[in-house]
Amino acid sequence: MSQPKEYRKGPVTLRGRKVPTSTTDQRLLDNSGPSDWVHTDPWRVMRIQSEFVEGFGALSDLGPAVSVFGSARTGPDHPVYELSVAVGEALVEAGYAVITGGGPGTMEGANLGAVRSGGTSVGLGIELPFETGLNPHVNLGINFRYFFARKTMFVKYAQGFIVLPGGYGTLDELFEAVTLVQTGKVTNFPIVLMGAEFWAPLLDWLRSTLVTAGTISEADLGLLEITDDPDEAVRIIREARQ
Template sequence: MTRRYYHKGPVTLRGTQVPRTTTDQRLLDDAGPADWVHSDPWRVMRIQAEFVEGFGALAEIGPAVAVFGSARTAADHPYYAWGERVGRALVQAGYAVITGGGPGVMEAANKGAAQAGGTSVGLGIELPFETGLNDHVDLGVNFRYFFVRKTMFVKYSEGFVVLPGGVGTLDELFEAVTLIQTGKVTNFPIVLLGEDYWSPLLGWLTSTLLAEGMISPGDLDLLRVTDDVDEAVRWVREHREQRVPPEHRDV
């Protein structure tokens, strides 16, 4: 029987040593009338250390694209095959591939990138029932805090390719849209792979959010959807070519 293991920063815990709560949960929960006074200032140091570690590990990976998608996708599912193709195509286009480092679509993208001889990056997160980084990650960083990890995705990626996924994937997708909409990041392409999967969502955005005036027509133009992996990678490259002068391009 395989024992459950748990990463807490650089520390690995098993058995009875596995905590019942995550670092994020302990940070965000109400711990009592005055407990935060004694613990939160020290947490700032830990958060700072995570930023420093992440910046140091990722600063030299070169042009990179983040690939998101479900951790629940089985290896024999068509979405998994898509993930492999995306990882491979991005490396062939000159990009490193960054995922959340988990199973499913993330594993598939890392696998495709590694098999193509590229840089395969996994940014893991402390979770109650984690499996650790998948075996196809060549450069992995485990984070305690979601917000530190999210910063790394945005800072070191030139775009997102989003495959079918669940709540976590939607969180990453809409956070990226918000950052572009508010001008926090510029020239950041977001490609949705899987027309049948994403079209109902895009239809709801149009028929409800846009119709009610909750978003602007141009907000929908931030998302492009396709079933063609090569087209998805081409859109990412086109954004780079529009933004970076030819003499300064690495890809």
């Protein structure tokens, strides 16, 4: 039987040397051969889909929530850790669930504060070579393989962000959130920076460099609120939502 000149595999059209020698059904039903197919990009799409389905299913009934970000390297004896605990407590007392990355440091502190106040403490973990799973104060945890699926959950199920001092990961989440607000992808989404001394140099740089260069406007700086008071942070979020 001669090889067809054109082969259609769903929406994909293959010609010439790209025409396969077997059909998709044939490869599915043939249990011989290597198992490399489970690591191919089309199969990864199914894994990605499953992460979204699991995340949506687990969090769909969460209710009002706020995502809290901060460094995984901040120890329990650090003032910022104590601040993160107070943030978790204040959020629960105001009727919010607390969502963190589920790791140690300030994430753990916020989860601890939520649990102490009898609230829902959510941890959205990520597969990393140097972190060891969810902290013990998470009472609703999901582990992700893919950063982008995890990031979607942080935004979709939160009514705002509280950002404590942190490193690259914290800055990544912060600026992604600001971009989503600036471009109108999310609306009425307050972003509160906690730790005025830590964040002030960054805000000064944004004003003196980006605003001066015209790459952002002065109004864009207004997308970020800054405070050292957990109750004030909660008030900002509540008022923005109202």
